[in-house]
Amino acid sequence: MSKLPNISTSIFTVMSKMAAEHNAINLSQGFPNFAVDEKLTAIVSKLAQEDIHQYTPMAGYPPLLSKIALLVKDSYQRNILPETEILVTTGATQGIFTAIQALVENNDEVLILDPSYDCYEAPVLLCNAKPVRVPLNNDYTPNWETIEATCSEKTKMIIINNPHNPTGKILTETDFEALEKLLEKYPKIILLSDEVYEYITFEQKHISVHTRELLRNRAIVVSSFGKTFHITGWKIGYLVAPEHLMMEIKKVHQFLVFSVNSVAQAAISAYLEETSVDKISDFYQQKRDYFRQLLSKSRFKLLPCEGTYFQVVCYEAISNENDVDFCKRLITEHGVAAIPISNFYENGKDLHLIRFCFAKDNTTLEEAARRLCKI
Known part of the structure; x- marks a missing residue:
């Protein structure tokens, strides 16, 4: 008997496999295809010759923990304690899984805003x-009246994703004020804030839970070096949480992975001394604007993209097919892979929307757009 009877293979796996089988341009799964910074690869090459191949401490490589604390302070003016309030994880997904396993109990309720990452x-x-x-x-945008009406004494956790995958939406100051009022009314609810695209925002800047004094002492903030530094295959993320929550999360983490890849942690620690996160948004805004310009003469309707490296489009002027079938035909007949948005909804709601990843080199974006504009 399955513990997860209604969960099947991820749509990201399905579409990437189809893309490979049909030699299609893969704009489905959210990974960059351009080169990693040469400074980082040089650091890795050097570290490979050094004595950095054994277990690190369970919570993370101590110099990296200190660098993360400094990064959070520089980015959000929040002071955190490296020894007790940070956990390096095997990617953000493992961090999310670990936090939920540690803090959510039998018969609790967890609020997830729909559509959501899977x-x-x-x-x-x-x-x-x-x-x-x-x-x-x-x-x-969130409907705070509906969210509040859904809360009860059984609600243990609320999960937010900001910037939001798949839609690229960013929460506003008004949203955070409403969230703060809600959590004041329900003081036992824990907030899990998935902020893996925190450094990829455009005209409207990202507001982090790190900056909200009323929230951060009851919140777990999830971050991703994979997204920030274009190294998704490294699977390195980190959690920041107050000590009373982090103690419980570490109890699970130590029996799930114990410690994260030592070379990768040491490399990122050294790299943080040689790079800055300040220009990441500008880099991806150029990608976003260029991709939108390339698609401007297509039959796709482009939705706003405030953050992340995803562009959602509507194809209703092209086809009445459901979005999964349309995405499959997009691969087999036109050689471009995308993700159907219905897979992010609990009930498979189909609004004829699909998602493209524009974290690609310009040559890839140009060829993909050429194919899409012919449809």
């Missing part, structure tokens, strides 16, 4: 808890 629900179900999906508005 890694939130499974760990809730594995806790014998109940994921409660709360629909976003049609423009993908």
Whole structure:
């Protein structure tokens, strides 16, 4: 008997496999295809010759923990303690899984805003808890009245994703004020804030839970070096949480992975001394603007993209097919892979929307757009 009877192979795996089989341009899975910074690869090459190949301490490589604390302070003016409030994880997904497993109990309820990234629900179900999906508005803004009406004494956790995958939406100051009022009313609710695209925002800058004094002492903030430094295959992320929550999370982490890849941790620690996160948004805004310009003469309708490296488009002027079938035909007939947005909804809601990843070199974006504009 399956513990997760309604969960099947991830749509990202399905579409990437189809893309490879049909030699299509893969704009589905969210990984960059351009070169990693040569400074980072040089650091890795040097470290490979050094004595850095054994277990690090469970919470993380101590110099990296100190660098993360400095990064959070520089980015958000928040002081955190490296020894007790940071955990390096095997990617953000493992961090999310670990936090939920540590803090959510049998029969608890966890609020997930719908549509959502697909890694939130499974760990809730594995806790014998109940994921409660709360629909976003049609423009993908949160409906705080609906969210509050869904809260109860059973609600243990609320998960937010900001910037939001798949829609690229960013929470506003008004959203955070509403969230703060809600959590004041329900003082036992824990906030899990997935902020892996925190450094990829455009006209409207990202507001982090790190900056919210009323929230951060009851919140876990999730970050990703994979997204920030274009090294998704390294699977390196980190959590920041107050000590009373982090103590519980570490209890699970130590029996799940114990410690994260030592060379990767040491490399990122050294790299943080040689790089800056300040220009990442500018880099991706150029990608976003260029991709949108390339698609401007297509039959796709482009939705706003405030953050992340994903562009959502509507194809209703092209086809009445459901979005999964349309994405499959996009691969087989036109040689471009995308992700259907219905897979992010609990009930498979189909609005004829699909998602492209524009974290690609310009040659790839140009050829993909050429094919898409012919449809």
